Amino acid sequence: MKKIPSKLNGYKGHADIEQEMSQVVWNSHSKDSFDRNWNDFLLNFGLADNKWLSDLYEDRHIWVPIYLDHHFWAGMRSTQRSESMHSFFNKYITRNSSLIQFVKQYDNCLGSREQAERELDAADFHTVIPCATKSFIEAQFQDAYTHAKFREVQAQFRGKANCITRLKNSALGYSVYEVGEQVSSSIFNKFVVTYDSVAAEVKCECLLFESRGILCRHALSVLSFEQASQVSPRYILERWSKKVKRRHTHIKSSHDEPLMEPRSKRFDQLVFRSQNICEFASESEELTAILHRAYDNVMAEMEALKAKRKGTSSLSHEDANLESVNEL
Numbered sequence: 275m276k277k278i279p280s281k282l283n284g285y286k287g288h289a290d291i292e293q294e295m296s297q298v299v300w301n302s303h304s305k306d307s308f309d310r311n312w313n314d315f316l317l318n319f320g321l322a323d324n325k326w327l328s329d330l331y332e333d334r335h336i337w338v339p340i341y342l343d344h345h346f347w348a349g350m351r352s353t354q355r356s357e358s359m360h361s362f363f364n365k366y367i368t369r370n371s372s373l374i375q376f377v378k379q380y381d382n383c384l385g386s387r388e389q390a391e392r393e394l395d396a397a398d399f400h401t402v403i404p405c406a407t408k409s410f411i412e413a414q415f416q417d418a419y420t421h422a423k424f425r426e427v428q429a430q431f432r433g434k435a436n437c438i439t440r441l442k443n444s445a446l447g448y449s450v451y452e453v454g455e456q457v458s459s460s461i462f463n464k465f466v467v468t469y470d471s472v473a474a475e476v477k478c479e480c481l482l483f484e485s486r487g488i489l490c491r492h493a494l495s496v497l498s499f500e501q502a503s504q505v506s507p508r509y510i511l512e513r514w515s516k517k518v519k520r521r522h523t524h525i526k527s528s529h530d531e532p533l534m535e536p537r538s539k540r541f542d543q544l545v546f547r548s549q550n551i552c553e554f555a556s557e558s559e560e561l562t563a564i565l566h567r568a569y570d571n572v573m574a575e576m577e578a579l580k581a582k583r584k585g586t587s588s589l590s591h592e593d594a595n596l597e598s599v600n601e602l
Contacts, residue, residue, distance in 0.1 A: 275299065281326050291319050299338060303465060303479055308340050343481035397421060398516040407431050410503045411494070415510065423514040426488055433491035439499045447471040451499070453478075453492040465492045474506040487511050
């Protein structure tokens with residue numbers, strides 16, 4: 275989309291062309307509607323013979339959102355990962371930095387990122403973002419999600435105000451709704467939303483949840499219409515929970531070597547040994563199956579030991595006295 279000005283600036287009214295093409299790409303809510311809108315766009319502006327646009331259309335399945343929204347992208351764009359990495363390192367190094375400077379600054383980068391995560395974790399647990407509505411479902415997300423992700427969810431709750439929900443048909447707990455959303459003074463977009471009250475499942479054709487993991491305002495509008503008091507746990511993703519356990523915190527870096535915790539050291543040793551085992555086992559299906567069985571047995575043994583230790587270390591009410599409580 276960023277190439278539009280350079281590719282089409284030779285046409286009269288190229289600003290209108292850019293605006294219309296953006297509308298077609300971002301506001302087509304089905305593959306059929308995209309095809310119709312794209313053809314209308316080419317005819318209206320006399321662009322049917324433009325080779326660049328023809329090539330884009332041939333490759334539509336790898337760049338047009340409606341063709342990709344069936345897959346989960348967590349809201350990430352194609353270049354976002356590299357862009358964020360560039361901005362991350364630009365605070366510490368330049369293209370003229372030496373290799374030694376890079377190694378030192380890399381550790382400073384990690385230290386800075388870990389500190390920022392600790393501060394955000396503290397904010398998540400000790401402060402509260404007020405709900406924008408009286409919805410119990412919004413409060414459910416408020417309790418589960420980090421502040422950053424809850425703000426995104428909250429934007430969808432605010433967007434419900436622009437939605438009008440109408441029941442089209444219903445049978446045996448399965449209902450089909452049409453949700454009209456006012457996007458401007460004269461434009462209404464319509465979305466089909468299905469709701470299964472038995473399975474507590476809601477699905478919108480905009481596919482926001484499927485692509486970004488966030489329930490859209492259209493689905494929330496239907497849940498409100500159905501007077502649902504909470505959503506199924508499947509719609510609250512663990513990846514954005516404030517209680518999630520981050521695996522990367524076990525990975526050591528040289529800036530925390532002097533203070534390295536025993537758990538991190540043990541983790542590092544286990545990773546080193548398991549790497550060799552996994553490489554050996556991956557040579558065949560039979561070896562892989564042996565390793566899977568061994569993992570299952572070891573996991574069961576460790577869980578049993580952990581449960582046993584937890585049981586023996588807990589204090590009963592009869593055994594506890596003031597001295598032992600103070601010591602704890």
